[in-house]
Amino acid sequence: MSKIYGQGENQVNALDNVTFSIEKGEFVLIVGSSGSGKSTLLNMIGLLDRPTYGKIFIDGTDTTKLDDNKISSFRNNKLGFIFQFSNLLSDLTVLENVLLPRQIARTNNSAEEDAKKLLNAVGLENQMNKRANKISGGQAQRAAIARGLINSPSIVLADEPTGNLDSVTSEKIVQLMKTMAKELNQTFIVVTHDRQHFGDVDRVITIKDGHAFEGDLPSEVGVLV
Amino acid sequence: MDYFTIFVEYRLRLAKRMLFNKKGSLIGAVLAVTIGILVIHVNFVIFQGLFDAIVRDISNYRNGDILVTDEADYIDKSDLSVVNWFERIPYVEAATPRLSSTAEINMTKNGKLIEETRIPIVGIDPYRDIRASTVHETVAEGSYVFARNSIVLGSNVARDLGGAEVGDSVKVLVVDRNGEDQIRRFTVTGIAQSPGGQGFDYTAVVHIDTLRDMMKRDGETGSFMIKLNDPSKALEVKEFFLRSFPNDDFLAETIEESAEEQLAGFRSGIAMINMIGYFGMMSSAFAIVTIQMMLVNGKTREIGVMRSIGAKRKDILIIFIFQGMIIGAIGAGVGTAAGLGYTFYAKETKMSFNNSLPLEVSYNWEKIIQTALTSFVLAIIASLYPSYRATKLLPVEAMRTV
Missing domain, CATH: 2.40.70 (Cathepsin D, subunit A; domain 1)
Structure with missing residues (x-):
């Protein structure tokens, strides 16, 4: 797929003929310098934006053919999001935030029970009734992970999940994501410029000038396309 | 959790929380609705009260509930027989x-x-x-x-x-x-x-x-001035009277008919004042549009987050329409309470027009409910545009807002 912003002389190829596939259960890091196009790539996979050319298949579905309503349902059912600033809704409690994707999905099978289990798993069992803006950044990011997992999505997408945290907290969040990925056999695609915190992962994709490369640059360079 | 919880409650809860956490905006919007309703109530108490006071005085001093006259200016039938005829009717006081x-x-x-x-x-x-x-x-x-x-x-x-x-x-x-x-x-x-x-x-x-x-x-x-113990029977008594004296040239009109003739201009004035009141209510609706647009702008990032985790455009629409309903419901409640308070005060203190004519203050429940419902519906209509604007936010753009 390609993503082009602007027209004529102002045209920018944010992503240029990027092609790759990810298997279920893989923990994939997308790395690259600032402005390389890694967040654009994540937005495309997360169906928050559409590619200018090309297609994105998730679980065999060509997502570029879906209309707005179906994309919303797809995001709700198949994708989980973890953002840099956690992006919990400050008007809701931690538990309500985690429940929100399930409520949007209108599926009610043991929603509260599942949410509490996840909050226990991320160590927030004592914080679940606090307002989201009354907990620390690290706790908010843990809650965001729980929210990203509540609907058992096919893929969890994380955009700079440690970008706003100190190194100790970052380490804990990385470990938590890795643990959850392993325990739940959950696919994680993580965009980060903070490569060293993640250590060993299943796979690394490096984005440079809109092109995708397999592995860490510069030592292991293999252009995907 | 039941059906209500799944399909409505989270949107209602979000709408409520977003609104109540912005107390300034909430108070502003509610005040706009309240003032709109209060203006209508004050207009009603003063102008309808004045109209009713004039009708009351015409009835009490000159026309009664029914006024009987004759085409020939003077009635030659014995007054005793006419008075006795009327006073046999149970609805007639005198x-x-x-x-x-x-x-x-x-x-x-x-x-x-x-x-x-x-x-x-x-x-x-x-x-x-x-x-x-x-x-x-x-x-x-x-x-x-x-x-x-x-x-x-x-x-x-x-x-x-x-x-x-x-x-x-x-x-x-x-x-x-x-x-x-x-x-x-x-x-x-x-x-x-x-x-x-x-x-x-x-x-x-x-x-x-x-x-x-x-x-x-x-x-x-x-003329004969007829006072009824049940003024609502005026038309019935009048028609019974005219039917009973078909060969006489009697004319009869109820106080409503007399007042309608005498106060037609006044009634048009009341209609105009009421219209001004409803325009005031529409101004409140514009205030709600402005305040809700501010709420939408203040929640751009949250809207982006919700869209990214799967909320559809209609979910966002419903959340902001719920806000309009909450504003409308609270505003209608507070405005109606304030209006009733003013009406109660005017009635209890026997408020007078120009310190002379005591107003005939009444609770017109049909109008009170109609005013409350109108303002409630207007608040919902006013929330439609901001709600629509909220749905038009693209998640990826909204997420960039800090």
């Missing part, structure tokens, strides 16, 4: 005959002769009039007409006569049916002054038999 003309009145005060012309003069039956009318209650000094030679002067007539007082003697000239002047001397027994001047302040009141004598109209009556 009936009384009246006769009207104009007179010249003069009196000598401190050696000076003062003459007033074209004074309306009304002949009343002292025994029956006090049951069908409240004119006697407006006699501020002295007493009502009780004898054939007693006269009650309206306060303005008394003033124009140089300050006539109870006990003074006045000469009254009336032109009889043959065109001849008939003069009689009367003793002033009372001075009438009504709140708001709707009574007989500009009129002289005498015994009906005396006026009949002077006008040479023995046994004739100008």
Whole structure:
């Protein structure tokens, strides 16, 4: 797929003929310098934006053919999001935030029970009734992970999940994501410029000038396309 | 969790929380609705109260609930038979005959002769009039007409006569049916002054038999004033009366019909004032649009987050429409309570127009509910545009907002 912003002389190829596939259960890091196009790539996979050319298949579905309503349902059912600033809704409690994707999905099978289990798993069992803006950044990011997992999505997408945290907290969040990925056999695609915190992962994709490369640059360079 | 929880509650909860966490915006929006409703209530209390007060006074002093006249100006049927006929009807409280003309009145005060012309003069039956009318209650000094030679002067007539007082003697000239002047001397027994001047302040009141004598109209009556114990039956009684005397040339009209004729212009004025009130309510709607646009702008990032985790455009639409409903419901509640409070105050303190005419304050529940519902619906309509704008935010753009 390609993503082009602007027209004529102002045209920018944010992503240029990027092609790759990810298997279920893989923990994939997308790395690259600032402005390389890694967040654009994540937005495309997360169906928050559409590619200018090309297609994105998730679980065999060509997502570029879906209309707005179906994309919303797809995001709700198949994708989980973890953002840099956690992006919990400050008007809701931690538990309500985690429940929100399930409520949007209108599926009610043991929603509260599942949410509490996840909050226990991320160590927030004592914080679940606090307002989201009354907990620390690290706790908010843990809650965001729980929210990203509540609907058992096919893929969890994380955009700079440690970008706003100190190194100790970052380490804990990385470990938590890795643990959850392993325990739940959950696919994680993580965009980060903070490569060293993640250590060993299943796979690394490096984005440079809109092109995708397999592995860490510069030592292991293999252009995907 | 039940169906309500799944499909409605989280949106309602979010709408509520977003709104209540922005107390300034909430108060502003609610105030806008409240003021719109209050303006309507205040207008209603003052202008409808004034209209009803005038109708009340016309009914109490001049027309009763039904006024019977004759195509030929004078009714020659015995007043006793007409009054008795009416008073047999259970809905009728009392009936009384009246006769009207104009007179010249003069009196000598401190050696000076003062003459007033074209004074309306009304002949009343002292025994029956006090049951069908409240004119006697407006006699501020002295007493009502009780004898054939007693006269009650309206306060303005008394003033124009140089300050006539109870006990003074006045000469009254009336032109009889043959065109001849008939003069009689009367003793002033009372001075009438009504709140708001709707009574007989500009009129002289005498015994009906005396006026009949002077006008040479023995046994004739100008009109009958009928007071009902249930005014809602006025039309029924009127029609029954007209059906019962098909061969006479009686005319009859209810107070509503009389008021409609006399106060048609006033009613148009009320309609215009009400329209201004509703325009005020529409201004409130614009205030809601502005405040909700601010709320939407303040929640751009949250909208982006919700869209990214799967909320559809219609979910966002519903959240902000719920906010409009909450604003409308609270505003309608507070506005109606404030309006009812003002109405209660006006009623209990017997609020008067221009410090004279006591307003006839009433609770018009149909109008109160209609006003509350209108403002509630307007608040929802006002929330449609901001809600629509919220749905148009692209998640990826909204997420960039800090």
